[in-house]
Amino acid sequence: MPHTSASAREKNLPPVAVDPAVLAAEDRRWPPLKIALWVAIALLGGFSWVMLAVIRGETVNAIWFVFAAVCTYFIGYRFYSKYIEKHLVKPDDSRATPAEYKADGKDFAATDRRVLYGHHFAAIAGAGPLVGPVLAAQMGYLPGTIWIIVGVVLAGAVQDYLVMFFSMRRGGRSLGQMARDELGRVGGTAAIIATLTIMVIIVAILALVVVNALAESPWGVFSVAMTIPIALFMGCYLRFFRPGKVTEVSIIGFVLLLAAIVGGGAVAETDWGVALFTIEKVPLAIGIIVYGFIAAILPVWLLLAPRDYLSTFMKIGTIAMLAVAIIIVRPEIFAPAVSEFATTGTGPVVSGTLFPFLFVTIACGALSGFHALIASGTTPKLVEKERQTRFIGYGGMLMESFVAIMALVAALSIDRGIYFAMNASAAATGGTIEGAVAFVNGLGLSGVNLTPEMLQQTANDVGEESIVSRTGGAPTLAVGLAHIMQQLIGGSGMMAFWYHFAIMFEALFILTAVDAGTRVARFMLQDSIGNFIPKFKNTSWRIGAWIATAIMVAAWGAILVMGVTDPLGGINTLFPLFGIANQLLAAIALAVCMAIIAKRGYFRFLWIVALPLGFAAVVTISASFLKIFSPVPAIGYFAQNAAFRQALADGETSFGTAPTVEAMEAVVRNTMVQGVLSILFVTLAIIVIVTAIMATIRAARRGSSESSEDAAVPSKVFAPASLIASPAEKEIQKQWDALPARPKRGGH
């Protein structure tokens, strides 16, 4: 409801937008200092890339990763995102954003761009960018680095930016709704089913990462379990004692969290602590399933909201700390630029060759479809001015990419032998130090000479019984982070603390994502069931909510248990599904954007979105096809299935890494489920992409006429577009600041 009391005062308001001519002139103006700055950025970036890609000495310093990344981000942000803004997005600051014309002081509330940047970043960054790069490090440092940095500039950030802008122009509509509007019933329904199943697989695999990190680790289990009472306490504190004191309660929670980490170390040294908190994978998985159900039906204020505050606090703090540490410590990296596994596809961490599997192993950080769910919906309702979406959407994703680069650096900074001992499945190493040493040294990697002492020493340093076959990426990242942080603060005596700090940090995000993901999935499911049984549409109907929650938890729980008990190792077979699912969601989001752009009539620049869409489609569809049709058992789910069925039919009692008939039967079951899921995903994605292409062609024939945008409402506020205000923006801001009796905005 736009406010219509157009008083005389409002008529005399300063401009709400920089004049487009002034804006263009500002862009064209290149004073010598500005030229020098951008030349310097380009030279430093280029030099860093040369150091990484061409010089490749015995070792390479982590600082070159940082410079190559940051300089490329600056150039991508300044030039490519502006190009997209100019030709494709065409924001108009004289139009009010939903935060202005739908303002309700709650969901729709204009938020300072710098604050919203932090907000949006905290919402998109989770465990994904921390895990994928760690697993992809087996292919060497260069492929992952190039994909993370180039991928974000040309694909990931483009997706986030476009989805955010288009959702904002539609009052903050969700991706699913936009898909229905733009692609029609078939495409829209396929997009919604794909989103729901992808949500399930992502929650399951994130939970698998936590189980793998906490199994057999009394210290980890104790400290992560303590986050539950800490969150409950914080929830009650905010509800009954000091409502709204969010920072205060977060600081209290953070201190308690540190106490839980330190306390975990003490508990893990007692006999009762070891007896109580050493939990094997299966009971731990069941624990997380039960937790997931209870957490998702509890009221938000009790567990989810305080956990959110805690994880925002931890996320921004830890990532800033890691960035500072990497810049100060500048660890040397011994891994080769491109390892033999990139071409042979026989890597023990994740099977498959560089193309396409590198691009699905690293999803978050380069291109993450999940962001489309955040970039549509929540953030667009808070954006103050249209032009700010470039800074928040494109810029926010660049920051996530930087997190992925830091995770890659941390994983690469540990000894390669230890890396493989931690990330090869228990099926390969037997879970013992001797087995791990024999397996890793048997890989025939040059420069890798693992000894039992190295493994034992590292385990002792981080306060764990063993680090062999701690798959899933989180423990490896934790060792890397501990290795870097102890050089900055505390020395090797602090390594155990930093290791468990990192585990806690990741577990915290993941448990929040599990809880929130289950809730979202339950609403989507209720909405779908409601088409047949109308009563389910009522989301406040308790029994319906519980049934829908139970179905969703059972769905991801089954995949989790399957991963945990998988005789083939779990992560190495399931992680590709996670990446494929995430990238397919990206393809869906980009397909929706393409249809919208076609309807706007900007065909000349359609390639900007067709390029990442084509790439994501080729990568995920070919990865899915390999997973479905490859005759190599390590890669193809059905080939593996057939091999194990054949072995069972031949009356064998052990096969490959499965030591018993039951284990062999489990492989047959698991590969069938994984194969069917692959078929489902790829079919849905193809439907969405085809309907989007059809919508694009239809728009080309008909010319741009239709639009699902909300009607334009004139804006009555002003704010600069990017982090730093331009001279013209400062000029206008001054006029606004000079107005009497205007509620002052924060900041300076």
Next chain:
Amino acid sequence: MGVGEIARGVRWYVRGVMGEDAYEKYLAHVESEHGGGDGGAAAAPPVMTEREFWRDRTDRQDANPSGRCC
């Protein structure tokens, strides 16, 4: 820029990112919408107290969940 100003800036930013300023924003919104004395005040819904506001906020999250990223 003095130390005090930097401290205020940091406080403003942290409160913003954590969402602690939500109630102030709500009050400012209510004021600008209904407090102008232009006759709209009669139809305005009652202004929530701070405690009511935060309860309402989490209740709305209950009814309208948003995903967190992976």
